[in-house]
Each structure stands twice: as structure tokens, then as C-alpha cells.
Amino acid sequence: MSQNSDNLASFIWSLADLLRGDFKQSQYGRVILPFTLLRRLECVLEPTKAEFLAKAEGTLTQDMPEEARERILLSKANNSFYNTSKMDLSKLGEAGIKDNLESYIQGFSRDAREIFEHFKFAEFIAQLAEANLLYKIVQRVREADLSPAKISNHEMGLVFEELIRRFAEGSNETAGEHFTPRDIVRLTTSLVFMEDDDALTKQGIIRTIYDPTAGTGGFLSSGMEYVHELNPDAVMRAYGQELNPESYAICKADMMIKGQDVSRIKLGNTLSQDQLYADKFDYMLSNPPFGVDWKKIEQAVKDEHTLKGHDGRFGPGLPRVSDGSLLFLMHLISKMRDKEADGQGGGRIGIILNGSPLFTGGAGSGESEIRRYILEADLLEAIIALPTDMFYNTGIATYVWVLSNKKTAERRGKVQLINGANLYSKMRKSLGSKRNQMSDNDIRTITRCFGGFEVVDARELDKPEEPASTRGRKSENGKKAKPKTFASKIFESHEFGYRRLTIERPLRESFQFSDERIDTLRFAPKPLGAVMQWVYETYSKDWSDDPDCPLYGDLRDHEAEIRAHIKASFTELKEKHIKDVLKQETWTGQKTLLLSAKALQAVIGTEQHDDMNAFDGVLKAAQKQSGVKLETAGKKQLTAAVSWKNPQAAPVVKKVHKGTDANPTYGLFAVNGQTVEYKPDGDLRDNENVPLDPARAVNEVNEDYFAREVLPHVPEAWIDASKKDERDGEVGIVGYEIPFNRHFYVYQPPRALKEIDAELDAVSAEIMQLLQEVHS
Numbered sequence: 001m002s003q004n005s006d007n008l009a010s011f012i013w014s015l016a017d018l019l020r021g022d023f024k025q026s027q028y029g030r031v032i033l034p035f036t037l038l039r040r041l042e043c044v045l046e047p048t049k050a051e052f053l054a055k056a057e058g059t060l061t062q063d064m065p066e067e068a069r070e071r072i073l074l075s076k077a078n079n080s081f082y083n084t085s086k087m088d089l090s091k092l093g094e095a096g097i098k099d100n101l102e103s104y105i106q107g108f109s110r111d112a113r114e115i116f117e118h119f120k121f122a123e124f125i126a127q128l129a130e131a132n133l134l135y136k137i138v139q140r141v142r143e144a145d146l147s148p149a150k151i152s153n154h155e156m157g158l159v160f161e162e163l164i165r166r167f168a169e170g171s172n173e174t175a176g177e178h179f180t181p182r183d184i185v186r187l188t189t190s191l192v193f194m195e196d197d198d199a200l201t202k203q204g205i206i207r208t209i210y211d212p213t214a215g216t217g218g219f220l221s222s223g224m225e226y227v228h229e230l231n232p233d234a235v236m237r238a239y240g241q242e243l244n245p246e247s248y249a250i251c252k253a254d255m256m257i258k259g260q261d262v263s264r265i266k267l268g269n270t271l272s273q274d275q276l277y278a279d280k281f282d283y284m285l286s287n288p289p290f291g292v293d294w295k296k297i298e299q300a301v302k303d304e305h306t307l308k309g310h311d312g313r314f315g316p317g318l319p320r321v322s323d324g325s326l327l328f329l330m331h332l333i334s335k336m337r338d339k340e341a342d343g344q345g346g347g348r349i350g351i352i353l354n355g356s357p358l359f360t361g362g363a364g365s366g367e368s369e370i371r372r373y374i375l376e377a378d379l380l381e382a383i384i385a386l387p388t389d390m391f392y393n394t395g396i397a398t399y400v401w402v403l404s405n406k407k408t409a410e411r412r413g414k415v416q417l418i419n420g421a422n423l424y425s426k427m428r429k430s431l432g433s434k435r436n437q438m439s440d441n442d443i444r445t446i447t448r449c450f451g452g453f454e455v456v457d458a459r460e461l462d463k464p465e466e467p468a469s470t471r472g473r474k475s476e477n478g479k480k481a482k483p484k485t486f487a488s489k490i491f492e493s494h495e496f497g498y499r500r501l502t503i504e505r506p507l508r509e510s511f512q513f514s515d516e517r518i519d520t521l522r523f524a525p526k527p528l529g530a531v532m533q534w535v536y537e538t539y540s541k542d543w544s545d546d547p548d549c550p551l552y553g554d555l556r557d558h559e560a561e562i563r564a565h566i567k568a569s570f571t572e573l574k575e576k577h578i579k580d581v582l583k584q585e586t587w588t589g590q591k592t593l594l595l596s597a598k599a600l601q602a603v604i605g606t607e608q609h610d611d612m613n614a615f616d617g618v619l620k621a622a623q624k625q626s627g628v629k630l631e632t633a634g635k636k637q638l639t640a641a642v643s644w645k646n647p648q649a650a651p652v653v654k655k656v657h658k659g660t661d662a663n664p665t666y667g668l669f670a671v672n673g674q675t676v677e678y679k680p681d682g683d684l685r686d687n688e689n690v691p692l693d694p695a696r697a698v699n700e701v702n703e704d705y706f707a708r709e710v711l712p713h714v715p716e717a718w719i720d721a722s723k724k725d726e727r728d729g730e731v732g733i734v735g736y737e738i739p740f741n742r743h744f745y746v747y748q749p750p751r752a753l754k755e756i757d758a759e760l761d762a763v764s765a766e767i768m769q770l771l772q773e774v775h776s
Helices: 003-013 025-061 066-077 097-106 110-118 121-130 134-142 153-170 182-200 218-230 245-257 295-311 325-334 366-376 440-452 515-522 529-539 556-569 575-582 584-604 612-626 632-642 698-710 753-775
Strands: 206-211 235-242 265-267 283-286 348-354 380-385 398-404 414-419 425-431 434-437 456-460 485-492 497-504 509-511 643-645 653-657 669-671 674-678 686-691 733-736
Touching: 003 025, 003 153, 025 066, 025 110, 025 121, 025 134, 025 153, 025 245, 097 110, 097 121, 097 134, 110 121, 110 245, 121 134, 153 218, 153 245, 182 218, 182 283, 182 348, 182 380, 182 398, 182 440, 206 218, 218 235, 218 245, 218 283, 235 245, 245 265, 283 325, 325 348, 325 366, 325 398, 366 733, 380 440, 414 440, 440 485, 497 698, 509 612, 515 529, 515 584, 515 632, 529 556, 529 575, 529 584, 556 575, 584 612, 584 632, 632 643, 686 698
Parallel strands: 206 235, 206 283, 235 265, 283 348, 380 414
Antiparallel strands: 348 398, 380 398, 414 485, 425 434, 456 485, 497 686, 497 733, 509 643, 653 674, 669 674
8 A cells, every 4th residue: 555545544534533432433434434435436426527417417307217217327427326416525515414415325326325325324424413523524524635536446445445444443343254354365365366477467358356255345355456466457357245234335335436346246145145146257255254154044055955956056065054164165166267178267266264164074974075075176276274363353273275176287186285373473452353463474485385386394483482471380491382383285185085984893792581680671661761660669569560450550649749750850751751651551561571571581590691692592482481472562672671782792693694705894704604794783883084095996995994904903893885975886985174283283292201300309399498488
């Protein structure tokens, strides 16, 4: 920004001196920004105003639809906006200034008028009039010469951006929602545009830039500034959409001041109502909200995913509803210009995300499938870790993702990770949560590394150490601060992928018809077991196990108190459960099962059996001998009561496969000349993530990993071959994650034990000396 532009911005912002006391600091921008826009529009129209009013006189009196009148007036104005009022800021007077100003604003064309409406400018005009400040503000605004002859569109844009920055920093409790700090904007813009520097310097170049979360237009402005510095004659067409009406108004005002067609700036939710659905773009920049859920638009997004699939924006998958960041990323990918056969075209994306999209979601989840799509389509160029405490409303770790569908030859099939987390300096004064800032040199370090596609081993930076805390006693040999380093690594895209294999182990069970186990059959299984046990202990003194006992389970005389106790102590039970507990049939049915189990016990005995495979044979023989018959539900409850998992028992056979060769890797074992499949134990089930290796067959990679990493530790395990990836049909579900911090972790060995012991001895001696001083 030039000195003149900076001085002009300071002069305009000096309006705050008049507002102080009657308005909050966070409201200054809501007055200053629309007045600045109003003055600029007035200065742009001033040379041709009289001529336009003369041409427009007949159109204004004709009876025609409003839209038709708007189009005719725009053509007569030979501009992207107009004003049909004969007033200007110098003619408003003092007595009726409020009404005159409102009438003057109503004379603007629809797009300009809409900006003032979303600023809620009429409300602030009323407040200024009530505080007797409106005339003073208008007179001060008139002093600023904002004519195109004095200040160009580009310079005026810089002035307006500076005013937006001051407004955002003055209201830093909400700034982070709609305003991205300038250092982050400069870095992201450079990363997206620098690969096209040569192309952008050519004559007659026309490019498009888009931000689906436009906020106040910072990214759009930065992109246009970047190209303007390279090639002042290049044409940049800005597109955007913003959800917040006030931010939309600021963005639209900024674009109008820069001479952009503001009809390309839209208001609304980008994810549920894409108002630029037919457009594709050359460059896209975005800072979507971190960790914000998308419950309000859940149905619209799910419908697009289900009905349109990959023909829509969300074909690869849907993230969990609690975080919509990846929805914005998929939206941007769908907006990339297609690459043409001659290498022209294509699009580039720069988006700021928190850490969650890097690794949240296991194999097969929506997040993993989105990462899979991006990496397998070879769209991801780089991810850059930013310092913490860089944004106004959060101090969390953030990352810049750079994507492109026109990678250079050296980048194809590869992803660059750059750790710039230590490239910052402390701000003299915090702005909300923003305590750190990146200098031009910090930004240059990252962009050079990215542009050179360099591998950089962790190198120590010339950065001051963090100031140590002044609280508490300090150790003489305290823990040394970690050195601040910068590093860059390059990976093959497939190195972030893996197959999740499900590893099973056999179920081993024993059974025993002991008195303790059989007694549990007096009560129904969960969720009724505990409450039935309480009822039995409280109300069963007149009950007996005689099959003909008429009182067993009769709770009619106690129903009210039982209900009250259940509602107080067993709150998880629903009404249907309470009715079951109170039914006499429930109790007598369980007693019948108990008596049947005792009859079977008399035949089977109470010995423990460690081979559950013999259970059905033993039970059938006992039933035949005793004459006991069991319903399916009763047999299931009986089996559960008398059996338990026992690591020393024999594995339980699920099925014998005839005419099938044994294959223990996939759970088919040779036992006594037969091929058997064991029942898996759900509690012992585990997953193994096998790194992808596209150079080898999937089964070969899986089996080699299994033999090397699993069998030496659990020889009886096997791979569940039924768990297959939906897309390629191979064993194991494919997943992708980008464990950024793991790749840049630097091991720091602990201090030597002798050093720690010596320090403990010194501290102990100091404590003893202090105690002696107290007692002396």
C-alpha cells in the first residue's frame, strides 16, 4: 500500500473520533465503510451525472417493469451502477438531512442499493441523526476526494481493504468468522498463483478467481492484487458467495469499488444453495469455518450425494455432521476448470483447514473416502502446517492445502508436506486469539520451498526462544526448549493409504451345569435380570419351586410399590419391561426353565467341560434321558448361563468344509483330516493397517504382512476374507490418512538418570536445610 493510500485510509478512519462515546468500537466500521462506499460511488458518477439524468428522464417516467427499467438505465449510465437522484452529499442540507440521505441512497441501482440494505445503513443513519452526528459525518466524508482521477480502482481497493482490516481488528470477538488475517491470505495466495507466474504475465490474459466463503472479500482482493503486480493489464474476474449479510455487503462493496461486476458476488449458503452452480474457475481460495456442523443443511447435502453421486459435488463421500470442512473442499474440487488436451486450462485451489480433515475417520468412513478420492485422482500438491495462534477466534493448529488438476511432471503422483509451524514472531499486542504473525521472510521461506519442490531436513531457525514462565520454582538443569525447526518432505501419494484387515481369533468356551450357573435361570436375561432379582429377594417369601405353587410370581398386591421402586432405581426400563416384570407368566416361565436345567443337571453332572463342541451332543442325550424339552429361546438362555469364555478351552468349530483345502491364513484349518472353520471371538477381534504397495498384488502384500507382523504373536489368528473394499473388491478396506505430525516428529532422548538423581539430591538437601531453619 502506498503512502498516499495509507494516509487516505487513516483520514477516513478518523471519522471514529466523531463516533467515540455514542457508538461502540466494534460499530465504527458499520458507519465508516458504507459512507466510504457512498462517497466513492458519488465521485465515480459525478463527471457524467448531469448527462445521465437528462438521458434517464424519459425512462424514469415511463410505465414499465422494474427490471426492464434497471437494464435501460444501466445502458444509459454506461457503468455498472447509477443514481437517479439529483442530490449528492453537498446538497443534503442540515435540517432534513436524514430523509434526504435516505432518498439519495434509494436513487442508486439495485446492486448498489442492496449493499446499503445489508449494511443496515438506514438504522445507523437514524442513530447518527439522533446523536446529532449525521451532518458532521457527512461534511467530513465530503472532504475526501475519492474520484478515479485522484485514486485508481486498484488503490481505492487497497484503501477499502485497510478500512476492513481496522474494522475487523476493532471487533476481534467476531472478526475470525468473516476476516482472514492478511499474513495467511498472502501466503495462501502466493502458493496458489506462483506456479502460474509465467502464464499470468502474457498479454490479454483473462482469469477467474472464486471464494465460496467470501467473508469480506480478503482472498478475492489478494488474488487480484497478486496478478496486478505481475501484469497490470491482466483481467481478473472475481466470483464469491457469502452466508453472512453484513460480510456479503462489505465484500460486494469492495468488489464494486474495484470495478468488478458485483452480480457475481452472491448471498446464501454455498453448500445447500450453490448460486454459481454452472461456473468453473481458474483459481479458488477459501477459509471455511473450522469444526462447524452442517445439521441445518443435512438433508439437502445427503440428497445431492445420494441422487447425483459423482455427477454432483459430494460423490466421494460425506464427513460426519459435526464438521463440514471437507464439504467445502469437495465443492471447490467440483469447481475446478477442466484441463484441456493441449495442457491449457485446469484449476488450482488453496484452502485453510484445521487438523481434523488430515486423519479423522477410519478406513471406509466418509472422511477417508474423500481423502482417497483426492489422492488417487492426484489432486493434492502440498499441505503446509501453519503456526498456532494465527487466527482471531481460535488458536488451534491449521494447515493450507494446495490442490491442482494440472500438476507439473515432477509433482505427479507425489505430495509435499511442509512444516512451517515455527515460522512466526510474537505480536506486540494480541488481537483476540491471534498472538503470532508471519513476516514476509517467513512467507518467502515457505513459498521458495514449495516452488522448488524441495526436501528440507529439519533445520534450525534463527528465532528467539519462547519466554519462560515466571511461575513456580525453576530447576537449575531445567528441560531445554525444543529447537525451532523448518522441514519439508515429499511422499508418493499411495504412502498415505492402507488396507484395514480384520484379524480374527477362535472362540474358546467351557460349560458346566453347576448350581450357581443354573440358579441364574430363575430370572430373565437383560434388561430384566437385575430388577427380577430384587423383586424375588423382596417378595418371594410365600413362593416355592413346586411346579403347582399358585402364588409363584403373583405380584398383584405389590404392583404400585414395585412400579415406584423401578421408576426410581431402574430408570432405563421402559413401560413394556415393567409390564413383563409384573406378569406372572414371566416368572413361571423362568421357573420352568430352571427346573428343566436341574433335571438336565441330574443327568449331565456338575463337572466342567472344556470343549464346547461337545455341548449339543451332551445336551441332546440328557434331554432324551430326562424327557426335558426346550424351546429355542430357552435353549439359548440355558447355553448362555452354563457356558463362558476360557482361553484354555478348545476352539469352537463353526463349520466343517467338505472338499475344501485348508488355508489357515483365511481361517480354514486342517484338524484330524478335516478342514474346519472356527467361530471368531468378537472380544479378541483386531484390525491391522497394511500399507498400500501398488507394485505388488493385494493378497501378496496382505499375506506377507500377516505372516510377518501377526502370526509370530498369535499363531491361531486368521484374516477375515469377507471384509472387502467396496470399490476394488479386494480383501481389506482401503483407508487414507495424512499423519502430519508423525512425519515431522523428532525424538528427544530423556536426561541421563545420573543427572536426574543429582538434581533430586540437591533439591532434597535444600528442603532439609529449609526445614532446619524453620525448627531452629
